[in-house]
Amino acid sequence: MPTGGARRIWRGLVRDYGPYLPLSPYLFVVLFPFYWMVITAFKRDNDLYNLTTAPFWFKEPPTLAHLDLLLQHTLFLTWLKNSIFIGVCVVAITLLLGLPAAYALARMRFPGSQSLSIGMFLSYLIPPALLFLPLSQLVRGLGFTDSIWALVAVYPSFTVPFCTWLLMGFVRTVPREIEESAQIDGCTRFQAFRMIILPVIVPGIITAGIFAFTLTYQEYIYALTFISASANKTIAYGVTTDLIRGDVFYWGSLMSGALIGAIPVAIVYAFSLDHFIHGLTAGALK
């Protein structure tokens, strides 16, 4: 039988740490790939392929060789800059097009508005593998072949429908009466949109921006199709081009690339987390 003191300690442990127990399987599933990524990025190849030891830690001293290969012998930093630049441009275009469209579809009644909003969402469901051929024609027509502008032009084709759909939910959460009051006080519809709707749906805008950025950041097929020159590649495309060579995978450098590539996304999420969660739940509740 446990003594009174031991029972108290046990109760304290259960009280303090018990709530974390249900979380632990989730945390394991979510964090294990990152853990694997980190140790592989610094593991020697010899150690990585050694099946005689436990694979979850280092048997040989860690190495920076994979990082060196990635940073010194590939154009990784250029790809990173390209990805960020394209992501920022696409977010801007997406919000510029998506916000007015979401407002119109959520607020205005006009023939076909219902089917238009459903059609917009359905267009997001068309797989890129079907669209890349017609979009190739478009890119060529615009004169953007083998330029990062090709991706800036093409990526909104999937971010705008999705984000418009997302933003429609946020616009609908804003009571119509507030907007009408503003109009009674002399605002035009555009002023009401700018001064009333936009500030209220900031969490939604941030959520849509984050989605647009991450969707763009991880895209592969369009980048592969429209970009050839190494200096114009994005991270997802460039890393696989240079670090997967037929049946030879440079695992350490691939993982280093994935790790560094994840940092900008992690920063965006970390600093917008409150808005992001608020945005998601607000949209969901509506």
Place this chain on the structure above:
Amino acid sequence: MARLTRRQFLGAAAGTAAAGAFPHVWIRPSWAQGKEIRILAWSHFVPAYDKWLDQWTDEWSSKSGIKAVIDHVPHLQIPAKIAAEVATQSGHDIVQLVGSGAEKWSEALVQIQDLADKVGKKYGGWTPLAENYSQAKDGKFHTLPDFFIDFPGLYRKDLWTEIGMANGPDSWEELHQGGMKLKAKGFPVGIGLAHHDDSRASWRAIMWSHGASEVGKDGKTITYNSKEMRDALKFMRALYKDAMTPEVLAWDDASNNRLLASGRGSWIHNPISAYRSIEGQNKDLASKIFVSLSPKGPAVRRSFANCRAYGITKFSKNQDAAKAYLEALTDNYREGAKASTGYNMPMLKAFAQPPLPIISEDPKLKPLEQDADYHFTIGYPGPFSPAADEVYQQFIMVDALAQYCTDKLDLEAAVKWAEEKIKAVYAKFA
């Protein structure tokens, strides 16, 4: 010091990111530049080869006055890239065909028989493999063969010595006998039985070595349903059960490399890339790995060649420059083969004569001098036709084999299953 708010930080970060990335916007795209040729090539297994090719191309550019630029992409993504370029009639002047696809894209490529004749004459003629691979259905070259990737045997000499076969297996039957013993010691044989290049290559080597094939020499008569095919299937099933592990059913192209690199594999059927990468990682293990000819079967010794060839796109505005580039590249084949550390195998008869760069100098690789004599490609013994290519692409024969090996189909059902599918594909192209 004033505290930085989150909003200020995000604003500053976004501004810095945009400013940092801005100069890249002004990289001049290809369409804005002057006369030049662009080449679409795969990311070679050996990075040093790409380095050599890029450097050689720069030198050629300065000599010829024609700017040539190479874009490297992974070989599995080349078909999608070519499809997009053919659809828009714009893109690279020269595209590299990797394995399958040469026949499929022949309509979109310039017929270059004149160039093939000129180069062939200079270097003793093309090997039958090269002719089979690059000649389209009009009997003319639409691509210029560059090199082929061979499939020899890579074995652990120390392990095979322990069982009294110091030179590794010379025949598939020896592989079976030795593999059984080595699997029992914890060192299985590794041949993929899944949807990836190596599986369909190795299975074709085994099939042909048993005298079996999917189609006859005419490229029309389906010959899959034969005694030889049954023998080959029975052999492979026995090899799978006795000398391999079920993990091969889920393999990709890198898996057999990993098996060998882990020190757990006793023999794999793979190009020397597996050996080369181990050399860079684990010198001790690499010293135990030796290279042998692809095993011979009861009928003959045959292995699979994964070919690489260049085609000039019909939409190219600089076709003469592209031809000049390809001719000069072929003239420098030996330098390239050297840079590939013996990976590139010749498709011109003069280059196939020993001494071969690197290969003839390295006692371990010396057996590969003979590879040009017994390697064949998709559709063998018939021509490399679109139908043969589709059978290859659909993994029909690998799927039949895997179902038989895992007892999902019995022998007769597996033969019937594959034969029907092969016939349907060939009927589509008849």
